[in-house]
Amino acid sequence: MRTDSNDAPVRYAIDAADKICFVDDAWGLFAEANNGTALTRSAMLGKSLWECISDPATRTLYKQLVARVRQGQLAEFSLRCDGPSCRRLLEMRISAAADGVVEFETRTVHAEDRPPQALLSPDTKRSSELLRACAWCNRVNVGTTGSEWVEVEDAVERLRLFERGLAPQLTHGICETCLEGVMGVIEKMEVPA
Numbered sequence: 001m002r003t004d005s006n007d008a009p010v011r012y013a014i015d016a017a018d019k020i021c022f023v024d025d026a027w028g029l030f031a032e033a034n035n036g037t038a039l040t041r042s043a044m045l046g047k048s049l050w051e052c053i054s055d056p057a058t059r060t061l062y063k064q065l066v067a068r069v070r071q072g073q074l075a076e077f078s079l080r081c082d083g084p085s086c087r088r089l090l091e092m093r094i095s096a097a098a099d100g101v102v103e104f105e106t107r108t109v110h111a112e113d114r115p116p117q118a119l120l121s122p123d124t125k126r127s128s129e130l131l132r133a134c135a136w137c138n139r140v141n142v143g144t145t146g147s148e149w150v151e152v153e154d155a156v157e158r159l160r161l162f163e164r165g166l167a168p169q170l171t172h173g174i175c176e177t178c179l180e181g182v183m184g185v186i187e188k189m190e191v192p193a
């Protein structure tokens, strides 16, 4: 377990129109730790949260979570947010504030270093080929059936990614395991009739 300043909780919030209205100081450190793959703080402010989520399935799930939170429920779940040289497990807490504002707080519950993964680096040259990564557990989709998801290191080896020339571009999706997990979180948030 690594503890450093990057492990400070990161908070951001959206207003009643779902626009990002607050991003705290820790965001910058966090974006830096991820080699700037996350948006900078000033680029985030005023943006619709939904514009920041590229995967349609993930966007739909967050919309459901936010809707439940605005009904007075609390959303809590964990997700991975790896950097090229770090594996990181976050605990996400989404709660309602006044005037339709919804607050997001992520806290690092586990972080460990790993050898830098070129597949995750923004500096890596890419081909036009696409490879899907789960936005929630950060595993990569390998194999032909579409249902096999493995850690980045295993995907590089299995697909011989860097022996074939340029690395593919990563796109985001959600794996079956995470979809089930998040659906479970949403179901538990159902307001009792």
Ligand SMILES: [Zn+2]
Binding pocket: 134, 135, 136, 137, 138, 139, 174, 175, 176, 177, 178, 179
């Ligand atoms: Zn997943």
